[in-house]
Amino acid sequence: MRDFIQQMQEAGLADEIDRPVDLRFEAAKMAAGTDRILLMKDPDGRKSVMNLTASRPALAAALGSDEKGLVKRLAGAAYNGRLKMMGHLPMREVDLAELPIMTFFPRDGGPYITAGIVFSRSGDVENASIHRMMVTGADRVAARLVEGRHTDVMHREALARGERLPVAVVIGAHPAVTFASCTRVPEGKELAFAAELMGGELPVHECGNGVLVPEAEIVLEGYIGAERTEEGPFVDITGTYDFQRIQPVIEFTGMWTADDPIYHSILPGGNEHRLLMGVPYEPRIYAAVAGVTSVRNVVLTTGGCGYLHAVVQIRKNTQGDGKNAIMAAFAAHTSLKHVVVVDEDIDPFSIEDVEYAIATRVRGDRDLMVITGVRGSSLDPCREGDGTNVKIGVDATMVMGEEEKFVRAGWDA
Template sequence: MRDFIATMREQGRVEDIERPCSTVYEAPRMASRTEKILFFHDLDGHRAVMNLLGDRRALAAALGVGERDLVRHLAAATYDGSVRDAGRCEGGVPADLSRIPVMTHFPGDAGRYFTAGVVFSCFDGVENASIHRMMVLDDHRVVARLVEGRHTHTLLKAALARGERLPVAVTVGTHPLVTFATCTRVPQGKELAYAAELMGGELAVRTCENGVRVPDAEIVLEGYIGAETASEGPFVDITGTYDPVRQQPVIEFTHMYCKEDPIYHGILPAGDEHKLLMGAPYEPKIYRAVGEVTGVRNVLLTKGGAGYLHAVVQIRKNTQGDARNAIMAAFAAHTSLKHVVVVDEDIDIYDPYDVEYAIATRVRGDTDIMVIPGVRGSSLDPMRLADGTNVKVGVDATIVMGREDEFKRAEWL
């Protein structure tokens, strides 16, 4: 992570905050006002960064590709990077969360929350890594939001069914490509291999005392998830609204490993980094799915759609029905997707005005809008029904084949 920050500083993308700042509201509020990386040198006496992947330019820079080539680059992933054993974690001390500048982000939050902690777990030889928000309970326990049916929750159920606890290690302050990899739906157990692939082909990992493998990080918290639960929430999620209170599993930390003068990483809830890490990993998945039914050119999950609920898909039509097939493929690839707009190659999907232009000039409401009721939606959408279902809408904003000349836009010679 330090190497990435240094690279971003050379590009003028880092703002150093030397004055003392508070973990309660102040630092999150400052992060909400800029896309730059904010490097806090005195966050309640500690060092910390926010907005590490504050925009697509930062992700492109980390990958070494052009911003508009991101999705095509990520869609070519094979999840076959090499994970190299670098020995055991050393220098552990008893866990003490009071030594970490965990933030309180909004006045309605239930408490201090880890927001960039990657939970690495292993059970029966199966590894997993994913980000979970974690509310601090005391100096060695947090309560984590584990979405039902996701891999961490599945491994926990398997461990509890055998009367065991799930061993975990939470890293804070990893390289942003490692963080991105753990936010991506990959084949089972391939998160570390995918991170290695994104990092250039190889990733070194160390093994904690409980057997869990972790990559380089500023802070590593080692522990277990058992049968204990506690109230978690309210907490601001991707839409900027408060997620409800739930009973969730408690993680008890036994040891912690820290670099000298560690740099804490915090993600602003509902901020641009949160939206990027939630949505961008789904773009290559949608890209591949649409590519199975028509000529796909690009995919974007928009900021206005909370980086998660709205997609714009750019295609090259081969037959008149391709846009509808693309809509259905996109919904199948990302089940939390709520609205999708399909556009032609001449529309700039990164320009919301151009996308709106396509809707304004190429859509007939009676023929070009698909409404699909009674389907699974996102649990984060405030409009979801009590049973979790919602309504999805697809918009075919492409030119009717054979009428292209009628839609040709004027341009200067």
């Protein structure tokens, strides 16, 4: 992560704050006002970084790509990177008060770890995913484990065997590792995917509980047992408060830190949160749309919370391709709420260009698809009590055979 931060400083995309920043609200307010990387210190001199990948250029650079070619590259992933085994990490006593853990909003349930990657191991299978973790003690956090996701399944299986699930929480890894942990990959392939993104090989260390972790600023070793406690409220990607739940407790048994560690924190509901939630779904949508027409690009917009709105750019081969692309996108990402399909001459990264396509190429009686009573995102405040919602697809493409009516004036031949 330090190498990446230096790279972004050299590219002029990072700012170093030269005064102490309060961990309660102030750091969050500063991060909310910019997409630039912020390096800061709290009044005790502890270092933090926010907005590490809060812009598409920064995220693309972290993944070794350019912005417009990123989705196509990710869609071709083979998940075949190699792991290079290093030594064990020497652990010491845990005290979470040593870390500059932030409180972001007035109704937060408490200080939250938001960029902690939870590595968990069951037999030969290792999983990695990000879970929000509310600090409840010097060596304890309440972790939001989404029901049915891999960590939750592994935890339930461990309890059924009468065991605790061994975990290690990594903070301050290279952004490619963070991104890999946010991506739906074949079972146990998160580290291999991270290695692939980083050039083919990734050094890893084994913790005392058998969990493998990549190089990072901070590693917390521990277990998830049967203990549960209150977690929340917490601000999610929509910028609204998620409600309080009863969630599993992670008890940490060991702690390792780099010298003068840099703590990574993600602003809840900020652009880094939204990009890490949404961009991993873009190659899934890309691959699905490629099955029905010629796809050029896919963008999950930050204005759509990085999760609920997609813009799909295609080259039409038949007149029905726009609507087929809409149906493929909804099938690939069931949390999508609205999809806009555009032609090759529309820049899917430009909301103004997309709006132009809607304004000049859409007839409501012909180009809208309204689908009721379907599963929606649990994060959408508009969802019904049974979890269903209404999805809308907008075919903002030109009518085939009438392209001459839509030619945009310009100076290129």
